[in-house]
Amino acid sequence: MWALCIWASLFLISITHWVYRWRNPKCRGNLPPGSMGLPLLGETLQFFRPNTSSDIPSFIKERTKKYGPVFKTSLVGRPVIVSTEPELSYFVFQQEGRCFQSWYPETFTEIFGRQNVGSLHGFMYKYLKNMVLTLFGHEGLKKMLPEIEQIACRKLDLWSSQDSAELKDETASMIFDLTAKKLISHDPGNSSENLRENFVAFIKGLISFPFDIPGTAYHKCLKGRERAMRMLKNMLQERRGNPRKNPSDFFDYVIEELQKEGTILTEEIALDLMFVLLFASFETTSLALTLSIKFLTDYPSVLKRLTEEHEAILREREDPDSELTWKEYRSMTYTFQFINETARLANIVPAIFRKALRDIQFKGYTIPGGWTVMVCPPAVHLNPDRYEYPLVFNPSRWEASESNNASKNFMAFGGGMRFCVGTDFTKLQMAVFLHCLVTKYRWREISGGNIIRTPGLQFPNGYRVKLTKRGNSERYT
Ligand code: HEM
Ligand SMILES: *[C@@H]1O[C@H](CO)[C@@H](O)[C@H](O)[C@H]1NC(C)=O
Ligand SMILES: *[C@@H]1O[C@H](CO)[C@@H](O)[C@H](O)[C@H]1NC(C)=O
Ligand SMILES: *[C@@H]1O[C@H](CO)[C@@H](O)[C@H](O)[C@H]1NC(C)=O
Ligand SMILES: *[C@@H]1O[C@H](CO)[C@@H](O)[C@H](O)[C@H]1NC(C)=O
Secondary structure (H helix, E strand, O other): OHHHHHHHHHHHHHHHHHHHHHHOOOOOOOOOOEOOOEOOOEOHHHHHOOEOOOOOOHHHHHHHHHHOOEEEEEEOOEEEEEEOOHHHHHHHHHOEOOOEEEOOOHHHHHHHOOOOHHHOOHHHHHHHHHHHHHHHOHHHHHHHHHHHHHHHHHHHHHHHOOOOEEHHHHHHHHHHHHHHHHHHOOOOOOOOOOHHHHHHHHHHOOOOOOOOOOOOHHHHHHHHHHHHHHHHHHHHHHHHHOOOOOOOOHHHHHHHHHHOOOOOOOHHHHHHHHHHHHHHHHHHHHHHHHHHHHHHHHOHHHHHHHHHHHHHHHHHOOOOOOOOOHHHHHOOHHHHHHHHHHHHHHOOOOOEEEEEOOOEEEOOEEEOOOOEEEEOHHHHHOOOOOOOOOOOOOHHHHHHHHHOOHHHHOOOOOOHHHOOOOHHHHHHHHHHHHHHHHHHEEEEEEEEOOOEEOOOEEOOOOEEEEEEEOOOOOOOO
């Protein structure tokens, strides 16, 4: 009996001690305020709670009110310092590889592959980035412009002939096909298996509880990745069997590189990278594009101004039916403001994660080495001190962006060394699509268009519109 009592009290004491340690982590210095939540679970559930608002997530809002702009918490089993401060976020981006390193939750590395760009460091990383930039850098995009225009016009023409079009899925499929064509010359009409379907299965289970048993979303997600990877692998091997004379896509580039002596690239790394690029490109851009069309519907004065800019481009031309040129693309001043404003309010990437490599002092607080730092772009993009009336969609606020500390107050595409390599590609695709849309079509809403954030942006009911061709005399001007 006594022994049992002693055991029970020892057990209680160690549990209490453990819970105490959980709630009060050790730190040589002064941890920011905040709560570590429940043991193990932390505040994970609160973080993922869905909300239909475009405002700063209530998880962040409540805690900044209570604790200030920098606070501690625990998410998916990791101690986390949340930064809503532009200064700290900027510092974190600038110190990449020195004080901080890119880090994503273990479930992410499991599903994205261990070799993906997000978790590669140093030399290998720079090398992969250069490979990506040959395709999506300035010169590559210049070459791609006519093709992007053709595809956008063809798709819009097709949709306008239908009763209605669901923009979220349709733009995703358009962008996926284009990216797959550029990266691996994939032609969906040619293969029996649908590569995109596997990606859709993959994405659906991406933010789900990591239980790998048949029937769960997570299981389907892993299976989707597996099948997509197998397809990519077959394609790569087929191509290695009969290489082409003029390298033109990413596969050619990879194959050339793999044949070099002493190369550090492996087939596995190349395939993981391909997967990440396909994934990163189509979901993000289609969300931004769909939301931007929603904004155009809700803000007629913005639609009017955007249309004027694009009609002016047509007017300046000798032949209004000629192709869009790079020079014309560069002249779309208002369109770029429109895209920035869309990205600011979309907050497609609601959190960017880093790992602290050692103890770091910031404004009297200590960020312990090994902890995760979560930079929170929505908290900056929707802060009324940085953007007046932050929830109003107003592209013109970007007119003065040069003097506005834009690099510190705008992080929709990340910052520092790991700034999104797809930024220019996304902007080009959006601008060209919008050009075709506003000069040739009108549309009206049929259904959907409502959003939900978990905290990632989603259109739970899609966004269905009816597109009609505009007559030549229908001008806003
Ligand atoms: C609206 C569209 C997009 C948004 C909002 C977006 C956002 C971001 C953000 C915030 C990061 C930084 C992540 C970090 O620091 O950990 C990032 C990185 C990245 N993005 Fe994008 N992105 C978009 C489109 C694209 C496209 C079209 C591609 C593909 C060509 C792409 C490829 C990448 C890659 C490869 C990285 C990793 C770069 C690195 O780690 O250095 N993104 N993106
Ligand atoms: C959604 O977010 C808004 C703004 O942060 C907040 O006021 C509201 O209470 C949240 N709703 C729910 C159900 O959490
Ligand atoms: C399929 O692949 C062949 C050869 O790679 C190509 O000539 C053809 O245009 C492709 N597309 C279709 C739809 O068959
Ligand atoms: C869009 O935002 C970026 C900040 O990342 C800024 O450099 C650029 O000038 C902005 N574009 C416009 C048209 O304001
Ligand atoms: C830019 O940032 C600096 C320091 O962070 C601040 O003093 C200055 O007022 C800012 N400028 C504008 C135009 O917001």
